Amino acid sequence: MTIPREIIEDIISRNDIVDLISSYVNLKRAGSNFNGLCPFHSEKTPSFTVFPASQSFYCFGCGAGGDAITFIMKSENLEYIPALEFLAARAGIRLSFDNDAGKTASERKKVLDMNLAAAKYFRACLFDSNIGKSGMDYLVRERKLSEAVIKHFGLGFAPDGFRGLTEHMKSLGYKDDELVRAFLCGKSQKTGKAYDYFRNRIMFPIIDTSGNVIAFGGRVMDDSKPKYLNSSDTAAFKKSKNLFALNFARRHCSEQLILCEGYMDVIALHAAGFENAVATLGTALTAEQSRIMAKYTKKVIISYDSDGAGQKAADRATEMFSNIGLEAKILKIEGAKDPDEFIKKFGAEEFRRLLSKSRTGFEFKSETILSKYDISKPADKVKAAEEFCEYISDIWSEVERDVYISSVAQTLRISAEGLKNDVEKARRKKINIFRKKESSEAKMNAMGIKDRINSYTAINRRAVAAEETIIGLLLIYEEYRVGVIKGKYEISGEDFISEFNRRVFEKTIECQKNESFSMSLLGQFFTPDEMGRIQSMEVKRKMLTENGSNVLKECIEALKKEKSLAVASENNDSINEIQKLIESKRTVKDKSTNE
Numbered sequence: 165m166t167i168p169r170e171i172i173e174d175i176i177s178r179n180d181i182v183d184l185i186s187s188y189v190n191l192k193r194a195g196s197n198f199n200g201l202c203p204f205h206s207e208k209t210p211s212f213t214v215f216p217a218s219q220s221f222y223c224f225g226c227g228a229g230g231d232a233i234t235f236i237m238k239s240e241n242l243e244y245i246p247a248l249e250f251l252a253a254r255a256g257i258r259l260s261f262d263n264d265a266g267k268t269a270s271e272r273k274k275v276l277d278m279n280l281a282a283a284k285y286f287r288a289c290l291f292d293s294n295i296g297k298s299g300m301d302y303l304v305r306e307r308k309l310s311e312a313v314i315k316h317f318g319l320g321f322a323p324d325g326f327r328g329l330t331e332h333m334k335s336l337g338y339k340d341d342e343l344v345r346a347f348l349c350g351k352s353q354k355t356g357k358a359y360d361y362f363r364n365r366i367m368f369p370i371i372d373t374s375g376n377v378i379a380f381g382g383r384v385m386d387d388s389k390p391k392y393l394n395s396s397d398t399a400a401f402k403k404s405k406n407l408f409a410l411n412f413a414r415r416h417c418s419e420q421l422i423l424c425e426g427y428m429d430v431i432a433l434h435a436a437g438f439e440n441a442v443a444t445l446g447t448a449l450t451a452e453q454s455r456i457m458a459k460y461t462k463k464v465i466i467s468y469d470s471d472g473a474g475q476k477a478a479d480r481a482t483e484m485f486s487n488i489g490l491e492a493k494i495l496k497i498e499g500a501k502d503p504d505e506f507i508k509k510f511g512a513e514e515f516r517r518l519l520s521k522s523r524t525g526f527e528f529k530s531e532t533i534l535s536k537y538d539i540s541k542p543a544d545k546v547k548a549a550e551e552f553c554e555y556i557s558d559i560w561s562e563v564e565r566d567v568y569i570s571s572v573a574q575t576l577r578i579s580a581e582g583l584k585n586d587v588e589k590a591r592r593k594k595i596n597i598f599r600k601k602e603s604s605e606a607k608m609n610a611m612g613i614k615d616r617i618n619s620y621t622a623i624n625r626r627a628v629a630a631e632e633t634i635i636g637l638l639l640i641y642e643e644y645r646v647g648v649i650k651g652k653y654e655i656s657g658e659d660f661i662s663e664f665n666r667r668v669f670e671k672t673i674e675c676q677k678n679e680s681f682s683m684s685l686l687g688q689f690f691t692p693d694e695m696g697r698i699q700s701m702e703v704k705r706k707m708l709t710e711n712g713s714n715v716l717k718e719c720i721e722a723l724k725k726e727k728s729l730a731v732a733s734e735n736n737d738s739i740n741e742i743q744k745l746i747e748s749k750r751t752v753k754d755k756s757t758n759e
C-alpha cells in the first residue's frame with residue numbers, strides 16, 4: 165500500500181526531529197546540529213547526530229540513520245505504518261488510510277459547501293451584537309482592525325458552546341459524520357455524536373486561489389492554549405500545500421512576498437498596505453509551500469517573530485528557499501515582538517523602511533556576531549573571526565564560502581587568505597571527527613568485508629563508491645534529481661551495478677517525478693537498516709568539499725566504465741577488450757574516493 169504523500173509530509177512537518185528524539189536521547193547542541201549517546205548501540209562518547217536542517221539523524225558509530233519515521237520504527241520496534249500512526253497520534257493528527265472514496269471530487273465539493281455555510285455562520289455570529297460582542301470587541305479594540313478589513317478577510321466568531329454550529333449545519337441537512345470528516349466538528353467519545361470543534365474563537369477562513377473556503381484557523385482571544393486551532397487535512401484541504409492570504413497576495417507579489425508566522429500579522433500587513441503578505445497554516449514551512457511561493461514571486465522576505473524560536477524557524481526557512489533557488493531575506497524586527505505589533509507602534513512607513521533593510525541569512529548572522537564584539541579591540545576581533553569561521557565552515561558550497569570569506573575579511577580588516585585557511589582547517593577538523601567516529605563495523609562495511617545491506621560492496625568497491633556518491637548528490641540537490649529526469653545527466657537504473665543502490669536510485673527518481681521527493685517518502689520502500697545506509701550516503705557527501713555537477717558527471721562516467729567492464733567479463737570477451745577498458749578507466753580521476 166502506498167500512503168498519500170500529503171499525509172506523510174503533514175505528519176513529518178508536525179514532529180520536529182530534535183523535539184522527538186529529545187524524549188529518547190539527551191541531546192546537546194554542537195554547531196548547527198545536536199549530539200548524544202546512540203540509543204541503538206552502546207557507546208561512551210556521543211556519535212549519534214541529529215540534523216535539524218534536514219530533519220534527519222545519523223549515528224557515526226553503528227550507521228543507524230534516517231528521519232523521524234525511521235527513528236520511531238527502530239526505537240519503538242514498529243513497522244512503517246504503525247510508526248506513522250504513532251507520530252500522527254503524537255502530533256494530534258487523525259489518521260485514516262481508507263479514505264480513497266473520501267478523496268473523490270464529490271466529497272471535496274461537499275466539504276467546500278459545508279465550509280462556505282460554516283463561514284457564513286461564523287460571520288453572522290461575529291456581527292451579531294449579542295453573540296459576537298466579545299469577538300468584535302477583541303478585533304476592533306485590541307487588534308485595531310476596521311470593519312472593512314474584518315469583512316475583506318471574512319473573519320468570524322465561533323461562540324462558546326458545543327452545539328451552535330453543529331445544530332446550524334444539521335438544520336441545513338448535513339450529517340454528523342460529514343461534519344466530522346470536514347473537521348468542523350469533533351466526535352464525542354461517549355455518545356458518538358458531533359460537537360462544535362471551534363469554540364469561543366476568532367475564525368479565519370482559509371481561502372484558496374480559486375476563492376473556495378478550504379479550511380479554518382481559530383484563535384483564542386486571551387492567553388489560553390492552544391492559541392491557534394487549525395483544520396486538519398480534509399478532502400478539500402492540504403495544510404502543507406496552502407498559504408493563508410495567497411488568494412489576495414498573488415496579485416501583489418511578483419517582485420517580493422512577505423512570509424509571516426501568524427494570521428494576525430498577515431491581516432495587519434494587508435491593512436497597512438502590504439498586500440503581498442502570506443502565512444503558513446500552523447506548521448513550519450513545508451517544501452511544497454516554498455515551491456508554491458517560487459511560482460508567484462522572485463524574492464521572499466521572512467518576517468517571523470523576533471524571539472528565539474521565530475529566528476530559528478527563519479533560519480530553517482532560508483535554507484529551504486535556498487534549496488530551490490529562491491532568494492530569501494530575513495527581516496529583523498526591533499522594538500516589537502512581531503510585524504503586527506511593530507506596525508501598531510511605529511506605523512507602515514517605518515515597516516517599509518524595515519523591509520528595505522532586510523538581509524540575507526549571512527548578513528543577518530554577520531550583524532548578530534558584530535553586535536557582540538568591539539572589533540577595534542584585537543581580542544574581540546579574534547573572537548568574532550572565530551565565530552565567522554565556525555559559521556562559514558558549515559556551508560557546503562565552496563563558491564558561497566569564498567564570497568563570505570572575502571566579505572568578512574573586509575569587515576574585520578584581516579587577511580582573506582588567513583581566514584580561508586582557518587575555515588579549511590575547521591572543515592578538515594569536522595571531517596576528521598566524522599572519520600574517527602566511524603566505528604570498526606562501519607569501516608568494515610565500507611571495505612565490503614561484511615556488508616549486510618549491500619553485499620556487492622565486497623565484489624566491486626569502486627563501483628559501489630561511485631554509486632553512493634551519485635546517490636548522495638541526488639539526495640541533497642533537487643537540481644540534480646531534476647537534471648536526471650530531464651536527461652541533463654545521462655544515468656538510469658540500468659547503469660547501476662549493485663542491486664541495492666539501483667533500487668535507491670530508482671525510488672529517488674520516482675519520488676521526484678511525482679514532485680515530492682523527501683527522505684520520509686523513501687522510508688516506505690526500505691527497512692530502517694537500509695535507511696541508515698541511505699542516510700549515510702547523504703551525510704558523507706555533505707561532509708565533503710566538492711559537491712559540484714562535475715563530481716556527479718565524473719562518477720556517472722566512472723560507473724559506466726565499471727559497468728561495461730563487468731558486462732565484458734561476464735560475456736567473456738577477449739582479454740584485449742577488457743585491457744582497453746582498464747586502460748581508459750585509469751584516466752578517469754576517481755572523485756568518489758577523493759575528499
Ligand SMILES: [Zn+2]
Pocket residue numbers: 202203204205212223224225226227228
Ligand atoms: Zn549508534
